[in-house]
Amino acid sequence: MNVLGIESSCDETGVALVTSDGTSVPRLLAHALHSQIDMHQAYGGVVPELASRDHIRRVLPLTRQVMAKAGLGLDAVDLVAFTRGPGLAGALLVGAGVACALAAALDKPTLGVHHLEGHLLSPFLSADPPEFPFVALLVSGGHTQLMHVAGVGDYEMLGETIDDAAGEAFDKSAKLLGLGYPGGPALSRMAAYGDPTAFALPRPLLHNGNLDFSFAGLKTAVLTQVRKLGSNVCEQDRANLAASTQAAIVEVLVKKSMRALKEAGAQRLVVAGGVGANSELRAQLNAACQKARVRVHYPELDLCTDNGAMIAMAAAMRLQSGRATPSRDYAFDVRPRWPLQSND
Numbered sequence: 001m002n003v004l005g006i007e008s009s010c011d012e013t014g015v016a017l018v019t020s021d022g023t024s025v026p027r028l029l030a031h032a033l034h035s036q037i038d039m040h041q042a043y044g045g046v047v048p049e050l051a052s053r054d055h056i057r058r059v060l061p062l063t064r065q066v067m068a069k070a071g072l073g074l075d076a077v078d079l080v081a082f083t084r085g086p087g088l089a090g091a092l093l094v095g096a097g098v099a100c101a102l103a104a105a106l107d108k109p110t111l112g113v114h115h116l117e118g119h120l121l122s123p124f125l126s127a128d129p130p131e132f133p134f135v136a137l138l139v140s141g142g143h144t145q146l147m148h149v150a151g152v153g154d155y156e157m158l159g160e161t162i163d164d165a166a167g168e169a170f171d172k173s174a175k176l177l178g179l180g181y182p183g184g185p186a187l188s189r190m191a192a193y194g195d196p197t198a199f200a201l202p203r204p205l206l207h208n209g210n211l212d213f214s215f216a217g218l219k220t221a222v223l224t225q226v227r228k229l230g231s232n233v234c235e236q237d238r239a240n241l242a243a244s245t246q247a248a249i250v251e252v253l254v255k256k257s258m259r260a261l262k263e264a265g266a267q268r269l270v271v272a273g274g275v276g277a278n279s280e281l282r283a284q285l286n287a288a289c290q291k292a293r294v295r296v297h298y299p300e301l302d303l304c305t306d307n308g309a310m311i312a313m314a315a316a317m318r319l320q321s322g323r324a325t326p327s328r329d330y331a332f333d334v335r336p337r338w339p340l341q342s343n344d
């Protein structure tokens with residue numbers, strides 16, 4: 001069966017086609033992506049109304065591109081999956097509306113997918129897919145969570161952020177350092193030239209004994225340092241502060257992930273979400289996991305941030321595991337706020 005997936009929850013329009021034979025791990029046939037980063041850059045962040053309008057412009061041309069790359073016609077699509085939430089309401093409505101209209105025209109069912117479940121299962125699209133069970137570190141612009149994943153749809157929350165997400169900490173610190181949007185990749189590039197020990201920044205909740213995170217205080221500490229450095233700050237100081245910020249975020253993520261693995265008695269770690277593209281995070285997780293004799297899996301680099309492939313994949317894996325109820329009533333709804341454990 002061929003599943004078309006449409007992602008439109010934030011600032012990327014993603015479309016993909018995944019095929020499933022019902023038993024082996026589903027396979028990606030083609031995907032296409034349009035990032036709105038250039039459009040939002042002028043505003044220093046995502047403008048929801050502009051995002052929705054751009055999704056409208058992109059989604060059908062991207063769908064045509066995907067079908068052409070796969071060498072198939074739309075009649076080969078057996079199910080249309082879309083991101084039902086969480087995300088920006090207007091942006092989600094575009095993907096849901098197009099998915100339902102397309103499915104109705106093709107007389108095929110639809111399936112609404114949880115965006116975080118898409119991230120969580122995206123490493124199954126990689127050359128080295130994981131096996132259940134595993135501990136997942138989900139680190140995106142809006143979420144920072146550690147979960148125990150026993151199988152598709154079987155998710156237990158171990159810990160999460162009580163304020164800002166890790167991606168948000170990267171983005172907000174980058175903004176304070178005068179770097180563009182999205183700040184994560186920019187801050188990470190600048191950090192490569194800096195000394196991570198130059199500034200003593202806080203490691204929030206590192207020693208509190210549980211698996212929760214807090215990054216709001218880090219942003220305040222970065223702001224204090226930026227103010228101290230003043231307006232004629234040199235490039236090396238900025239690079240040092242970027243490196244120190246990255247080091248604080250990465251240390252907390254790595255230590256809490258290792259603690260979660262130990263407490264859950266798990267042998268595998270899966271890292272997903274945009275911050276999973278961070279090379280320092282990957283290097284330190286690789287080293288810690290090697291030491292603890294734990295396997296670590298990541299999505300392919302181009303599938304770390306939002307994309308349609310992870311949505312098609314999550315739908316295909318849900319169907320395969322019998323944990324999905326495709327719909328034919330085409331009366332879509334979206335869930336801008338939607339906890340993953342309540343996924344039904």
Ligand code: KG4
Nearest residue numbers: 140141142167184185274275277278305306
């Ligand atoms: O998963 P994602 O594409 O979107 C959400 O669902 O939120 O994650 C986007 C986040 C942004 O905060 C971005 O700055 C961050 O991931 N990010 C990175 C890197 N690439 C993306 N953060 C640190 N280092 C990176 N290389």
Ligand code: ZN
Nearest residue numbers: 119140305306
């Ligand atoms: Zn995402």
